[in-house]
Amino acid sequence: MFNLVLFGPPGSGKGTQSANIVTTYQLQHISTGDLLRDEVSRQTPLGVEAKKYMDQGLLVPDEVVIGMISSKIDESPEARGFVFDGFPRTRAQAEALDKLLEFKQTQIDLVLALEVPEPQLITRLVGRGQSSGRSDDNEEVIIKRIKEYHSKTEPVAGYYHTQGKLERIKGDGGIDDTFKLLSKEIDNYLLPA
Ligand code: B4P
Numbered sequence: 001m002f003n004l005v006l007f008g009p010p011g012s013g014k015g016t017q018s019a020n021i022v023t024t025y026q027l028q029h030i031s032t033g034d035l036l037r038d039e040v041s042r043q044t045p046l047g048v049e050a051k052k053y054m055d056q057g058l059l060v061p062d063e064v065v066i067g068m069i070s071s072k073i074d075e076s077p078e079a080r081g082f083v084f085d086g087f088p089r090t091r092a093q094a095e096a097l098d099k100l101l102e103f104k105q106t107q108i109d110l111v112l113a114l115e116v117p118e119p120q121l122i123t124r125l126v127g128r129g130q131s132s133g134r135s136d137d138n139e140e141v142i143i144k145r146i147k148e149y150h151s152k153t154e155p156v157a158g159y160y161h162t163q164g165k166l167e168r169i170k171g172d173g174g175i176d177d178t179f180k181l182l183s184k185e186i187d188n189y190l191l192p193a
Helices: 014-025 032-041 045-054 062-074 091-103 118-132 139-162 175-186
Strands: 002-007 028-031 081-085 110-115 166-170
Touching: 002 014, 002 139, 002 175, 014 028, 014 081, 014 175, 028 032, 028 062, 032 045, 032 062, 032 081, 045 062, 062 091, 091 139, 110 139, 110 175, 118 139, 139 166, 166 175
Parallel strands: 002 081, 002 110, 028 081, 110 166
Antiparallel strands: none
């Protein structure tokens, strides 16, 4: 089994690149952002609670997100591996993921961190907001999300660096160019299916 974390600030391309990676390498995609938006749209109790945080650009509490991930992994026992997109976003989430995978006798193999300059992140997300209607893609909330990333999520890179699993990737080029850079790293572990 091969497990990858795609890491980076809001708008760095985690969702965009995950779509290419899961198709090319036949992996299961787990996006906490997508899972949360699904709960919000179905107006489940979890979704109603999560929306309060998401609309303000804040991270949803760890226990909510960790519970969602655990059941999602259990849904695909035969998976070739998983791409974790937008998770973990705090050190507590990273530690919980390690424990969860250890229990399932597997582990995170590689963490690819997309690096994109801040003005470019804002331009991309404002652009997406114009067509997606996502309530967290307006400039005021985007700036809060980036601040939340710096204070709570960026330290997670250090957690994986200490484990020797972190590779930093330039994510400011085009979608295909960035995919080539990511693939070069993944190919060291797993060839396209
Ligand atoms: P997410 O859904 O994870 O999304 P994201 O960080 O906004 O974006 P991503 O990096 O995936 O960008 P994308 O590829 O879509 O999070 C949303 C919210 O959910 C969080 O703020 C938080 O509240 C909550 N949440 C999620 N996970 C959580 C967790 N684990 N713990 C707590 N809370 C959590 O790209 C963005 C735009 O850029 C798109 O329009 C795309 O087309 C464009 N783009 C991408 N790559 C490009 C490129 N190379 N060139 C030009 N444009 C590009």
